[in-house]
Amino acid sequence: MRAPRRAPIWITGATRFAGMPRVQARIGLAVFILFLAACLTAVASPGPRPSGDQKPIATASDDSPGQTDLLLYQSIVAGVRSGSPYYAVAAETQRMGHYPLKPFFAVRLPTLAVVEAALPPLLVKLLLLGLCIGTILAWVARLRPETTGVVPLGVAGLLVVAGLYVNLDPSFVVFHEIWAGPLIALSLALRRPGHWLPAVAFGLSAMLIRETALLYVAIMAVIAWVEGERRETLGWLGAIAIFALALAAHAHAVSLVSGPLDRVSQGWSGLEGFGFYVRLATISSGLDIVPQWLASLILGTSLFGWLAWRDPIATRALIVFAAYAALISLFARSDNFYWALITTPVLLVGLVFAVDGLRDMIAAARDTRRITVTRVIR
Template identity: 50%
Template sequence: MARTASRWLAGPTRFAALSRSRARIGLALLPVLLLLCLSALFAAQPPSAGMSATGEPTSSADEAPAHDSDVVLYEKIVAGVRSDAGDYYTVATDAMRAGRYPLRPFVTVRMPALATVQAALPDWGPSLLLVLLAAVTAAAWGLRLGEVLPGWAPRAAASVLLLGSMLALLQPALWALHDLWAGLLIALSLALRRPGRWMEAVALALAAMLIRETAALYVVVMAALAWRDGARAEARGWVAALLLFGLALAAHAHAVMGATSPLDAILPGWTGLLGAGFFVKAVTLSTVLQFLPLWGGALLVGLILFGWASWADPLGHRFLVVLIAYGALIGVFARPENFYWALIVAPLFLVGLVFVPDGLRDLVARALDKRRITVTRVTR
């Protein structure tokens, strides 16, 4: 098997090992992926909710609460806990009733970990802590990417892409949003996980789950991949984290049910069935791709997914599976106002572009390879 010279990566991409027939299939599927991503042009539009001069959401009473109003809600909850207006569950449920949020089922109320920590900090503390977490995550990923990007140009490109992935997340107004914190913790967990070294990664993932329940999907993926790879101790570690999270979630459910009543509003459900296009739109809205025309951002999302599929490294494979899992979650269960679920994969997403040049080069080279092996029989 011929090895194509890599321009960016220290080694060949996953596509360099493909047979010619499979490479041709992969090359034919790439336009299909790009067209699928362009379905974002027809996906549901997240409801807009502006902010009034008083800081209140301007969405109508009949409109589902959207991104900005969620942030305002969480800020009010933190302020209420900080001012000793009551215990967390009293403050949270009162604030949600005032904002006409559903309180049933219990998962509509966020777990108390993030608000409790933020309430213990001064007003400027949560924003500073968020920046520090992002800096540590970026540094950890810089070290991991430096191992596979030998030249200064690809390293600089990766740094810019990593900054672009996180820049949209570090707005001071978003410090109260749970998905943002969970996404950064998951990104740091992935960066620290190595074969035979997984305890730090599991601990960070547990923290992410205690902040945002949807982080459990990441832990399920990591447990399954560890089991597939024969890393039984690591798989048991991920499962133990899930069990601890399950106990915490049960305690949370009990507390929420004690603070609510049958008269509280019920959430309509999580079967939006909005499709892959909505996931693509959600990712563009959660990164700096939001500043591009939607068609341009959607095409870049397709190339980024291709890039992550190109990287022949267990770390890249894990993140690709995580992307697919959250893409399915958002495409099947999210409603239009849940577009910010994509924040959980946003901190790393754009980095996939750095793998695209070598991935395309290897895939095209294998698809166009016309070499033949000629066997000559010599008769004596």
């Protein structure tokens, strides 16, 4: 027997858990509690946290004693702005900072540094601010027909702001994830059935700034194929093909400026676990101002909310979050904390959907209705 659908609280449509059978709802609640317990492992995770008032982005890399990643990228941009070729500047700066040059993806793609070197610093900061504001407005517009009023829509907007907490700091404009994360979030917000070109364009832009955005574009291509959106699939595959050509050219350029004595990266096999991802997502968002245990519960509930929202974009977002969480849990080292910035811009928006989702699941689990069969004898 299924529980009846209740009136919406914050979202207009039914959640995935509305009318769920009682047994399934109880199992779902048990799984949710176990998931929150997994999120709480972040409390004991050895995630990076800077001392004093130093921001998390400015933490020094294990491969770069005495120099921070922030200073590295600032120096490269300054060198290109002075007129030197990007690859020559990047190679020399990374050698001086004891950074590896091998394999080739230890050197970032030139896109961001070249663009920032060609523009006035103030304009670069305004562009980042504009990207963040555009992401906020795009998600508010996307959620407006899905929410029941001003309150949930306003909360959703504030949650995007909280997710962009680090991105809104203009001192971090040289960081690649600072741009790639909002570009991916904007791509998700703009994707519609039959209207996928802007989403593909922003996805391609994210890849050309940060290679790890390839995972997002690949996921979108696979889902489009599964849903029978053949033209959209070709669009995402076309973006991957363009990125592949750019990456091949990048690999060749790096090979021309690197030598046998240059350092080799220690690899990516951190195996830090899911709690490490939760901790990184915490320090990469506005949740860094609350205790880790509370931030862990909020993040877990947010992911539950994305699962509750019955919408194709929610499915895509949840798969993207899960894929990057797995990537970070398995491969990220303690100095790769900025990887989480790819997922944080809209991660917390799931709290809006969690309100109705939890209500529906709890109501279904508590449903005690019975069917009474009365035999009529004539």
